[in-house]
Amino acid sequence: MQLRENGSVNLPMIPLVLLLAFGIDQGSDYRQTELQWRQGVAEALKAEEGWLSVAGLHWLAEGETTFGTAASNGFVLPPGSGPDKAGTLTFRDGKLHLILNTGVEARIDGKPVSEADLRLDEEGKPTKVKIGSLTLTAIKRGGRTGIRVYDAKSEGLLRFEGLHWYEVDPAFRIRAKYVAYEKPKEIAITNVLGDVSPASNPGYVQFKLKGKTVRLEAQGAGDGLFFNFKDATNGEATYPAGRFLDTEGPKDGFVTLDFNRAYNPPCAFTAFATCPLAPSVNHLSVAIPAGEKNYHLVDHGSART
Template sequence: MVGLFWLDEGENSFGSANTNKIIFPENAPKKIGTIIKTDSILKFICEPEIIVKSDGVQVKDLELNIDLSGNPTILENGSFRWFIIKRGDKYGIRLRDLDAPLLSEFKSIERFFVNENWKINAKFVPYEKPKEIEVPTILGTVEKELSPGKIEFNFENKNYSLEPVAAGKNLFVIFADLTSGEETYGAGRFLYVAAPDSNNNLILDFNKAYNPPCAFTKYATCPLPPEGNKLRIKITAGEKNYGEGH
């Protein structure tokens, strides 16, 4: 990702020229087009001499689906790809460049050595009804998410718990621990957990913990750990920090 640009109501021209409302990187065309925002309706209008495609088909004007629709409209010009995201009540252009230096310069992510001790038998304790929890974001906003229950586990004779959110049939955990900001990314890590069995037993494998997108780019809009998911333990498993982080 090389850009995140929030849209104003009305016309939002974009391209590399500084006369645009939204300024793309200098290797983009001077003016690509305009996105017109009318409340929640977003329409793209292309400049006459510019070629922009969606699903391989050239487009001149098009109403845009956002990311939360599950089928966002992805527009492309040269090495650039962009689509509309919605966060809270804000809409923005998320821009990618397939020729971005980060892609060619990317190095492998260091990990802790796999340790079976961090593959923990845990218990899922469902709530009577899903509980609304506050999930802060890197943007400084707070999202409301539903947690179906708690994951409770014991490590070295101490009890801990996490509040996941549903991810299809599985569970998704955003957590921080005492390695956060030291060996691991300061804003926490992500972990998918397979659904509990019929007795509500599950496996919590911290060896699979991984960095959120905001560990690699300042243009991501990552969720951060809820207050209850900040563990007072050093989880020396999973991915370590990448570079200096963001």
């Protein structure tokens, strides 16, 4: 299970096979099944490369950038996590090359390396450079290329005491009518950096909630659907920027929306994510007091600039 960062399909979401694994069994206790699913969300966040492990995001300028724990480096690794001067990253013409300083121990795919070309995440599976408790990966967002740093001893992991959820309420498991567009549309998605990118919009769902007709535009996500939405709980009770919801694909013209599984984007847990914001068409006036509540331990500051 891995939580989605980006509204485009080139980054993984919670896989549907896991949604099904924690799905509704007609012979099971609904509340217990939901609690098990929520535990899976927490475990994903605590994973070696989960969002609680993220300890840095450094955008690269064209040319050479040194890195290490010393303040004199082009980008600085978490204190005590590695060598003062670990090496140099060279970024030219969209390509990224790593050279490590003598004596620095690092591995890629379990093999020792002293230098290597690094694959960006937009190219598929990004290269993972392991240095002690750290993992470095290269990402591209809009016109920016950067290095994301994961730390198995991160402050986020050490401070984590669990997630906060509304009580499971079957009333918020809703059978919604699905309307497919004759031809899939594109919806403009803006991320927290201000980058705008198109996302596939195959249709929308419509349902009644508290006497109001509610409509949500869907994004395609493999065989399922993805909803990025805001509602009247956003602010103090739930994450201000909105929440995510994954569903199975439509069956017989309907989609089951289980808002008990509405979950926070990665930006709720780290200042070093680049999450998509809910499109304005998915800003709801109605409150949906179900699913995950706000997580208050992150100071975003200017980490993404």
